[in-house]
Amino acid sequence: MTTDTTWETDPEGFVARYGALFEHSPWVVERAAERLPLGDLHAGLMAVVDKASPEDRIALIRAHPELAGKAAIDRTLTDASAAEQASAGLDRLSPVEFEDFHALNRAYRDRFGFPFIICVRRTDKAGILAAMRRRLSNDRDTEIESAIAEIGAIVRLRLEDLA
Structure with missing residues (x-):
């Protein structure tokens, strides 16, 4: 899954479009926006989660x-x-x-x-x-x-x- 070109280099638009993907955890998308362009959108988002601190990963889980x-x-x-x-x-x-x-x-x-x-x-x-x-x-x-x-x-x- 790749990003559409509109959002590839626009962090603000990227966050506006994808910010609610992770349950009560917009920080994932906000951190991903700092790395634009991502190429594979899903993989890029999950890389943020994988590289997050143990505390942030638990907070992400607890947000569900x-x-x-x-x-x-x-x-x-x-x-x-x-x-x-x-x-x-x-x-x-x-x-x-x-x-x-x-x-x-x-x-x-x-x-x-x-x-x-x-x-x-x-x-x-x-x-x-x-x-x-x-x-x-x-x-x-x-x-x-x-x-x-x-x-x-x-x-x-x-x-x-x-x-």
């Missing part, structure tokens, strides 16, 4: 909402997150599914200190629950890398939506 969590209930999700969670049926949970999500969210956050991240547009409710259960047995470093990879997948789909 829990799946079917408080932000979904309060309707305070970003438009992109709301649409993505709805695409996986997370806005239509049975009482049992709702309890499963909340129990797994709590267990995951207690174990790792950040929310479970998965690209929900590539799966469904059952797949998400299975991944949550499976990934609970990972170590923290593995989960940090898994979360970053999933954020990369989310951003790739969001970029495709902008095309």
Whole structure:
């Protein structure tokens, strides 16, 4: 995926166009804008994440909402997150599914200190629950890398939506 030429050398326009790609984390796009032109847009953005400090990477992960969590209930999700969670049926949970999500969210956050991240547009409710259960047995470093990879997948789909 390459940048369109309009944004290749205009940091302000680049940030205006892509600043919301990363959930509540415009710093990724702002830092990428300092490196224009990027060539491959997705790779350039993810290189910023890969080179970020451990604290910034954790902050990026923590900026994401829990799946079917408080932000979904309060309707305070970003438009992109709301649409993505709805695409996986997370806005239509049975009482049992709702309890499963909340129990797994709590267990995951207690174990790792950040929310479970998965690209929900590539799966469904059952797949998400299975991944949550499976990934609970990972170590923290593995989960940090898994979360970053999933954020990369989310951003790739969001970029495709902008095309």
